[in-house]
Amino acid sequence: MRRDAPQGTQPDAGPPPFEVEVATSISAEQLLRQYGCRATKPRIAVLDALIAHDGPIDAIALTDLAQADEPSIHEATVYRTIGVLSELGIVNHVHAGHGPSLVRLSDNSDLVAVCQDCGAIVDLPGKAIRRLISDMQRATGFILEPGHFALEGVCANCTTS
Amino acid sequence: MRRDAPQGTQPDAGPPPFEVEVATSISAEQLLRQYGCRATKPRIAVLDALIAHDGPIDAIALTDLAQADEPSIHEATVYRTIGVLSELGIVNHVHAGHGPSLVRLSDNSDLVAVCQDCGAIVDLPGKAIRRLISDMQRATGFILEPGHFALEGVCANCTTS
DNA sequence: CGTCTATTGCGAGCTGGTCGCAAGTAGTCT
DNA sequence: AGACTACTTGCGACCAGCTCGCAATAGACG
Incomplete structure (x- = not known):
């Protein structure tokens, strides 16, 4: 689902940047809107944390980070948010050995x-x-x-x- | 897969072959003894099933196969056996995406x-x-x-x- | 501001895998 | 062959990582 592309949707004023890699210069909220999905506080907190962290991180640690912004955010919500962001192509998840899988921004293609x-x-x-x-x-x-x-x-x- | 076995190793008189790759021509029991670990019925069943299967397989499916030989074998025993065989270097386990991890004979180096x-x-x-x-x-x-x-x-x- | 639907929080639940323990058995020694 | 001892097993409880169902909430849009 959700196959609408990011580009071609001028959200408001934003001369839309072409890539997620400018993520650090765009707010998480704008990014979400740009992709046509609801900019809720939990999602913003998760995405902000992910942008700030810069590197692969597991869902639990990400939850902790996001809770700094949004204390009531629930683990399940983080997992669901990761799912949404993943479908949008904003993040991807990486399976690492035994442990939990890791999430990172998609622009990091290494x-x-x-x-x-x-x-x-x-x-x-x-x-x-x-x-x-x-x-x-x-x-x-x-x-x-x-x-x-x-x-x-x-x-x-x-x-x- | 298809790492077919070098044929022609005497089954029982066994001048110990140097490598696991002769696995299919040597009994699981001999192989276990050769590695200095107890040849119990559950272990033999698991290893036999693994040799017969020839290819990566997950623990549950392996349990099913082994139970054909040794109906009372428990899932936990299969996991433990995999652990032992893995330490000995007879098998290794592969993490595959979301699902369960897979086990296979180590000689299969692909x-x-x-x-x-x-x-x-x-x-x-x-x-x-x-x-x-x-x-x-x-x-x-x-x-x-x-x-x-x-x-x-x-x-x-x-x-x- | 009100409506409507996507999203959240929460707890229950599922899967893959591990652990502790008592009972069982392989290997060894006599 | 019989006894002994330590390694293994089966079993159930448990754990981690993750998903789901549902009622309550809150964005988005008119």
Whole structure:
């Protein structure tokens, strides 16, 4: 559902920025409106927290952050908001190993990797991955969707120690 | 998948083979003993089922299969057995998107990919991945451990349809 | 300002997986 | 073969992460 595109909807005055990556310069509220969905206080709080955090974060931590703004916000609401934002393409969620899945702004197109030793979350540059994707498609027809899964391994710190 | 077994290992007289990849030609029981762990009926049933299945499988389905041999086997036992086999390096488990994690014999070193549309589990050839791993290590110091995570995307079937 | 519907808060519930414990059994020693 | 001991099992309770149903609330729009 909700297939209306962001662009082409001049909300009010806003010379609509072309990308979410300017998110930090646009208010969460404007962003929501721009996507044609209700700008409720809980949603604004969640999106604000997500923008402020800048990086993958799990739903519980995000709830905590959002509660700083909007104390009554419920965990279930955060999950639902993530679902909405995800459908709109504003955020995506990443499955990382055992733990909870992580959420991040979609403009961050790097791949997420989780260190099995220390649990650190590392962003890996997307270049090599793009090559992997095209190789893979050529070889198998399978089109990888990075950004929906996390890689696992051992980070540089833990390797040396 | 299809990492077919090297045939031709004497079943019982067993001069211990060096690798798990001969799994299909050696009994699960022998394999367990070889690794110095107790060959109990539940464990044998689980490992047998895993060998027979040949491919990634989730714990519940594995429990079903194992129960064909050993009806009283409990789900918790299957999880524990997976844990033991995993520590021994006989199997590894793969985290696939939302659903349950999958188990497979370790000799199957290909990467697992899950189709987001149809849920199909596809094995991707390891060649391109090995290149990704070395690229990644050079670039970031992060050593990827494939086989512990699944990639996600859209399979060839769903792309065309 | 009033209406109408999307959204929220809340608690119950579901799934995947783990844990503690008493009973059972594999492996070892005699 | 029989006894012993420690590892395993089955079982149920429990936990985390997440979803759902529903009544109450509150945005958006006229």
